[in-house]
Amino acid sequence: MEHHLILRVVTKMLVGPILLYALYVQFHGDFGPGGGFQAGVIFAVAFILFGLVFSLRQLRKLVPDWVVHQLVALGLLLYAGTGVLTLFLGGNFLDYNVLADVAYQGQHWGIIAIELGVGITVFAVMLSIYYAFAGRPPQLDDKDW
Numbered sequence: 001m002e003h004h005l006i007l008r009v010v011t012k013m014l015v016g017p018i019l020l021y022a023l024y025v026q027f028h029g030d031f032g033p034g035g036g037f038q039a040g041v042i043f044a045v046a047f048i049l050f051g052l053v054f055s056l057r058q059l060r061k062l063v064p065d066w067v068v069h070q071l072v073a074l075g076l077l078l079y080a081g082t083g084v085l086t087l088f089l090g091g092n093f094l095d096y097n098v099l100a101d102v103a104y105q106g107q108h109w110g111i112i113a114i115e116l117g118v119g120i121t122v123f124a125v126m127l128s129i130y131y132a133f134a135g136r137p138p139q140l141d142d143k144d145w
Contacts (some may be wrong), residue, residue, distance in 0.1 A: 004053070011053040018046035026119050027112070036096035040122025048130050056134045065131065069126045075121030082113040 001002030015032025022042035051059035083093045091098035 021099045038116025040119040043123045044126035071124035078117030
């Protein structure tokens with residue numbers, strides 16, 4: 001694949017704007033369409049595109065498997081931790097009103113924390129699914145036996 005110079009240059013040009021758009025979707029999600037799930041998928045698409053063009057080996061050097069596993073755990077802990085924090089502050093699970101003195105500020109911070117947890121988890125799970133399928137050896141068909 002090293003002879004596809006144009007494809008590699010275009011991919012390098014696209015990865016940055018894709019990641020920037022994912023961040024926009026992530027942090028604009030509490031004001032409009034978007035949020036953690038969509039941002040996580042878009043973020044993963046940038047890395048998957050890199051892996052398709054430059055190789056799975058290069059992508060795994062950039063984002064090793066252990067980092068992906070840690071990100072899955074981090075996202076889940078951020079989501080659950082926000083809920084547990086609201087319990088400790090005297091509210092119900094994921095009752096964001098108790099996160100700040102003014103209810104709407106608590107709602108804002110709670111939604112950002114939850115959506116960030118979802119975004120990180122979705123990104124890591126999508127990347128781990130890509131690793132699982134792209135790293136498998138080719139399967140033989142019945143006719144190849």
